[in-house]
Amino acid sequence: MSWTPVCTVDDLPRERGVAALVEGRAVALFRTYDDAWFALDNRCPFANASVLARGIVGTRGDVPFVASPMLKQPFGLRDGVCLDDPTVRVQAYAVRVTDGVVHIGPALTDQPTDQEAP
Amino acid sequence: MSPTTDGRRPRIVVVGHGMVGHRFVAAAVERGLTATHDVVVLGEEPRAAYDRVALTSFFEVGADALSLLPGGAYDDPRVTLRLTTAVVGIDRDARTVTTAEGEEIAYDELVLATGAAPFVPPVPGKDLDGCFVYRTIEDLEAIRTAAAPGPDGTRKRGVVIGGGLLGLEAANALHQLGVEAHVVEMAPRLMPVQLDETGGATLVRHIEKLGLTVHCGVASTEVLDDGTGRVAGLGLRDADPIAADIVVFSAGIRPRDGLARDAALEVTPRGGVLVDERLRSVTDPHVWAIGECAAPAGVMYGLVAPGYAMAEIVVDTLLGGTAGAFTGADMSTKLKLLGVDVASFGDAFATTPDALELVFSDAVAGLYKKLVVGPAPDAPDSWVLLGGILVGDASAYGLLRPMVASGMLLPDNPEELILPESRGALQLGLPDEAVVCSCNNVTKRDLLDAVDVDGAHRCEDLGATKACTGAGTTCGSCVPTVKGIIEDYFTAVGKAVDTSLCEHFALTRQELFDVVAVHGYRSFTEVVEGHGTGRGCDICRPTIASILASQLGGHVLEGETGALQDTNDAYLANIQKNGTYSVVPRIPGGEITPEKLIVIGEVARDFGLYTKITGGQRIDLFGARMEELPAIWTRLVDAGFESGHAYGKSLRTVKSCVGSTWCRYGVQDSVQLAIDLELRYRGLRSPHKLKGGVSGCARECAEARSKDFGVIATEKGWNLYVAGNGGATPRHAELLVGDVDTATLVRYLDRFLMYYIRTADRLQRTAPWVESLDGGLERVREVVVDDALGLGSELEAAMARHVDSYFDEWKATLDDPAKLARFVSFVNAPDVPDPAITFTTERGQVRPAEPDAPVDLGASIPVGAPR
Numbered sequence: 001m002s003w004t005p006v007c008t009v010d011d012l013p014r015e016r017g018v019a020a021l022v023e024g025r026a027v028a029l030f031r032t033y034d035d036a037w038f039a040l041d042n043r044c045p046f047a048n049a050s051v052l053a054r055g056i057v058g059t060r061g062d063v064p065f066v067a068s069p070m071l072k073q074p075f076g077l078r079d080g081v082c083l084d085d086p087t088v089r090v091q092a093y094a095v096r097v098t099d100g101v102v103h104i105g106p107a108l109t110d111q112p113t114d115q116e117a118p
Numbered sequence: 119m120s121p122t123t124d125g126r127r128p129r130i131v132v133v134g135h136g137m138v139g140h141r142f143v144a145a146a147v148e149r150g151l152t153a154t155h156d157v158v159v160l161g162e163e164p165r166a167a168y169d170r171v172a173l174t175s176f177f178e179v180g181a182d183a184l185s186l187l188p189g190g191a192y193d194d195p196r197v198t199l200r201l202t203t204a205v206v207g208i209d210r211d212a213r214t215v216t217t218a219e220g221e222e223i224a225y226d227e228l229v230l231a232t233g234a235a236p237f238v239p240p241v242p243g244k245d246l247d248g249c250f251v252y253r254t255i256e257d258l259e260a261i262r263t264a265a266a267p268g269p270d271g272t273r274k275r276g277v278v279i280g281g282g283l284l285g286l287e288a289a290n291a292l293h294q295l296g297v298e299a300h301v302v303e304m305a306p307r308l309m310p311v312q313l314d315e316t317g318g319a320t321l322v323r324h325i326e327k328l329g330l331t332v333h334c335g336v337a338s339t340e341v342l343d344d345g346t347g348r349v350a351g352l353g354l355r356d357a358d359p360i361a362a363d364i365v366v367f368s369a370g371i372r373p374r375d376g377l378a379r380d381a382a383l384e385v386t387p388r389g390g391v392l393v394d395e396r397l398r399s400v401t402d403p404h405v406w407a408i409g410e411c412a413a414p415a416g417v418m419y420g421l422v423a424p425g426y427a428m429a430e431i432v433v434d435t436l437l438g439g440t441a442g443a444f445t446g447a448d449m450s451t452k453l454k455l456l457g458v459d460v461a462s463f464g465d466a467f468a469t470t471p472d473a474l475e476l477v478f479s480d481a482v483a484g485l486y487k488k489l490v491v492g493p494a495p496d497a498p499d500s501w502v503l504l505g506g507i508l509v510g511d512a513s514a515y516g517l518l519r520p521m522v523a524s525g526m527l528l529p530d531n532p533e534e535l536i537l538p539e540s541r542g543a544l545q546l547g548l549p550d551e552a553v554v555c556s557c558n559n560v561t562k563r564d565l566l567d568a569v570d571v572d573g574a575h576r577c578e579d580l581g582a583t584k585a586c587t588g589a590g591t592t593c594g595s596c597v598p599t600v601k602g603i604i605e606d607y608f609t610a611v612g613k614a615v616d617t618s619l620c621e622h623f624a625l626t627r628q629e630l631f632d633v634v635a636v637h638g639y640r641s642f643t644e645v646v647e648g649h650g651t652g653r654g655c656d657i658c659r660p661t662i663a664s665i666l667a668s669q670l671g672g673h674v675l676e677g678e679t680g681a682l683q684d685t686n687d688a689y690l691a692n693i694q695k696n697g698t699y700s701v702v703p704r705i706p707g708g709e710i711t712p713e714k715l716i717v718i719g720e721v722a723r724d725f726g727l728y729t730k731i732t733g734g735q736r737i738d739l740f741g742a743r744m745e746e747l748p749a750i751w752t753r754l755v756d757a758g759f760e761s762g763h764a765y766g767k768s769l770r771t772v773k774s775c776v777g778s779t780w781c782r783y784g785v786q787d788s789v790q791l792a793i794d795l796e797l798r799y800r801g802l803r804s805p806h807k808l809k810g811g812v813s814g815c816a817r818e819c820a821e822a823r824s825k826d827f828g829v830i831a832t833e834k835g836w837n838l839y840v841a842g843n844g845g846a847t848p849r850h851a852e853l854l855v856g857d858v859d860t861a862t863l864v865r866y867l868d869r870f871l872m873y874y875i876r877t878a879d880r881l882q883r884t885a886p887w888v889e890s891l892d893g894g895l896e897r898v899r900e901v902v903v904d905d906a907l908g909l910g911s912e913l914e915a916a917m918a919r920h921v922d923s924y925f926d927e928w929k930a931t932l933d934d935p936a937k938l939a940r941f942v943s944f945v946n947a948p949d950v951p952d953p954a955i956t957f958t959t960e961r962g963q964v965r966p967a968e969p970d971a972p973v974d975l976g977a978s979i980p981v982g983a984p985r
Binding site for chain 2: 004005006007011012013014015016018019020021024026029032033043047049050051054055056057058059060061062064065067069070072074
């Protein structure tokens with residue numbers, strides 16, 4: 001997966017999510033209060049619906065997360081792991097911001113990073 | 119007791135259907151006495167038993183709310199209740215009673231529960247037109263008629279003779295009816311049986327502040343005649359007469375023992391059927407007497423709790439039990455008179471040898487608290503509590519009374535028990551055998567058994583403990599103590615009930631509400647930086663969004679607030695299982711024109727939406743993709759629709775029946791009121807969803823009592839019921855106030871809803887909220903109807919602000935490009951529908967397509983219940 005520009009920084013308010021279409025997949029893009037950016041698969045595996053971008057963004061301890069809007073399961077934004085059931089995980093993607101444009105990049109593998117790839 | 123010799127089931131005849139008679143029958147049913155016995159109850163009054171203790175509230179709540187037997191019959195075929203049936207004679211040899219109609223009814227056991235009658239002193243003029251007693255609902259109705267202002271609007275003037283408990287209740291009634299009220303008491307102080315001089319004087323100051331006039335140490339000589347047989351005033355010894363239109367005698371009660379006297383049953387010189395400690399007549403073993411008509415060991419008891427105890431003992435004895443014995447009663451009293459707390463318990467007058475008094479008095483604040491202490495019998499240099507008096511603040515009563523009963527040793531500084539802001543007296547620890555609830559005889563041990571985490575009941579909170587033990591379910595005065603005991607227990611076993619909202623806020627919703635109000639916060643960031651940690655979660659963010667919306671109004675999607683909303687509020691629609699939304703336009707009261715109905719049909723057809731009629735008399739349109747919502751709402755708003763707030767924790771609908779406009783039974787215009795209420799409270803953000811209903815007559819076709827607020831039309835106005843719901847735990851709403859006009863109804867509803875919004879927990883509907891309040895519905899009535907907290911105008915003003923600032927949030931969204939920008943399927947492809955959303959058809963309409971194949975997630979997923 002290459003880097004896909006999806007929107008400008010101003011298109012997404014803090015602590016909200018929005019869906020983006022990346023190579024035919026629905027990806028949920030999030031911006032936290034400290035202007036960190038994250039991307040997860042938009043599909044909630046519990047609800048089997050394409051909705052994660054519409055969940056509430058918050059923190060648990062120091063982990064930023066989104067609560068699925070369906071039944072509220074929390075997913076860590078850094079790695080997509082369900083905080084209540086670590087056996088469930090949605091795919092996380094790299095995000096980078098260049099000149100005010102937000103790009104969604106490759107799927108993150110075992111060592112998720114907190115921030116965008118270089 | 120075994121069947122009679124001829125094989126017939128033995129019959130118990132109960133004479134009198136007051137509170138004690140009713141308790142006897144209820145206990146007989148509950149404890150199985152009716153399995154072997156038939157019970158015939160003969161009541162003289164036209165109504166079934168009602169709560170005479172709360173008689174004064176009749177004007178506010180009506181007769182229905184006072185009834186102890188709302189259905190008018192017992193749920194047991196072995197019990198026959200006959201009202202308007204006075205008994206005029208007893209034939210003890212034949213074992214029959216004779217009714218006023220001349221009917222003879224045979225008994226095997228006869229239970230006299232005839233109560234007491236008001237004592238009217240033999241003063242001249244006592245029978246003039248305008249003289250009343252204060253005992254029955256009929257008495258109150260007559261007083262109300264007499265108290266109506268004259269044709270020129272002049273206030274009536276009334277005098278109550280007697281400044282004891284009942285007299286002050288009667289004065290309260292006159293005061294409520296707008297009568298200029300005087301109280302005349304022969305003793306030098308008010309409530310001479312319960313209060314000492316300073317306590318009485320403190321009470322006088324409270325009462326006179328309300329505009330009543332108190333005359334103590336004054337004897338009445340005659341009721342003055344205006345020359346036409348009507349009351350003109352009350353003549354006093356050594357004082358000027360008081361001009362009055364109404365005189366109410368409330369100078370004590372006398373046992374109604376005439377039937378017993380006529381039947382040659384022994385009565386005491388001061389009145390009352392002489393009974394043994396099983397409440398059995400000393401003259402005839404088949405005759406029993408309970409309540410105010412009885413005199414166990416020669417003493418008559420004028421309170422309801424001893425009467426209840428007597429009823430239980432007779433049932434127990436007739437069941438063959440031998441444990442019950444009535445050996446005297448706790449005559450402690452706590453009540454609220456004219457809004458003033460008054461309590462008197464134990465040896466209030468320090469008559470015990472070597473007793474000492476500890477007094478706290480604050481004349482400015484109107485507080486008087488006295489403890490009577492005495493040397494402990496077995497512990498040198500230690501003291502025990504013997505009794506006390508509390509005026510102005512009786513909150514310590516729940517703790518102090520059981521301390522007297524248990525004889526526990528007092529701490530070193532007993533004055534702390536009555537000082538304001540003293541340390542929690544609960545820390546002193548009541549002994550386990552202390553009776554905490556005297557109405558239902560529940561000890562601290564009973565409470566601890568109920569909440570025991572390893573026990574049989576495992577009650578988890580106050581509500582469960584009350585239901586399990588009966589504690590606090592009669593007068594309610596012990597509820598704070600019960601609550602303290604179970605909270606202490608949970609703390610001790612490490613089962614502390616954490617009331618924190620979530621990990622980000624160590625506050626309850628109510629505390630957060632107050633914090634936001636006090637600091638005037640306008641954003642989540644201000645609140646979380648001031649009082650929380652982190653950046654919140656799916657619990658606290660919507661809660662604070664709701665609090666900000668209740669206090670500030672404004673658009674729920676404005677700026678940072680938009681990021682607080684649950685997905686339903688965030689997109690002003692209801693998310694469904696496949697990620698699409700449903701749309702519910704407001705249809706106030708369920709009334710809709712054909713033109714609007716056609717628009718809804720056209721919109722549904724044009725956007726391919728599944729349509730279904732809701733339970734709240736409106737129409738739900740399902741299957742709208744998020745990006746379609748603005749176009750759908752443009753059509754709806756153009757046709758005059760507005761948001762129905764089906765997505766919000768806010769008012770949903772006010773359901774109505776068609777009412778007097780069309781219905782041949784209707785007595786009021788329920789549709790108009792439902793529309794008015796729905797439009798008044800539309801958009802109001804609350805701790806949970808709110809539903810209302812209005813029925814145009816008592817047939818209740820709108821099912822209003824299954825709503826948070828339900829209004830039912832009466833001939834005279836409206837009855838207001840509150841705190842009902844359907845759902846998993848259905849609850850009928852209970853009567854808050856009866857027969858009010860529309861303006862009063864709206865005023866009380868404004869207060870009720872705002873009080874709920876301010877103090878309820880997150881996602882707590884009105885029924886559990888009322889249950890959680892100390893005092894329950896009675897507390898709500900104090901705040902909403904009596905305005906005991908003085909919050910009434912503030913709550914009304916808050917609602918007025920809501921009403922004035924209401925706007926349709928869908929129209930406002932359509933008018934704002936920034937808000938509309940959020941309604942896109944993909945930020946980089948706003949016109950491409952989400953390919954994950956697919957439909958099929960069923961019964962001629964769309965429905966979500968089932969996924970093609972089961973989704974394998976590689977693990978079993980425990981999905982919790984929806985929160």
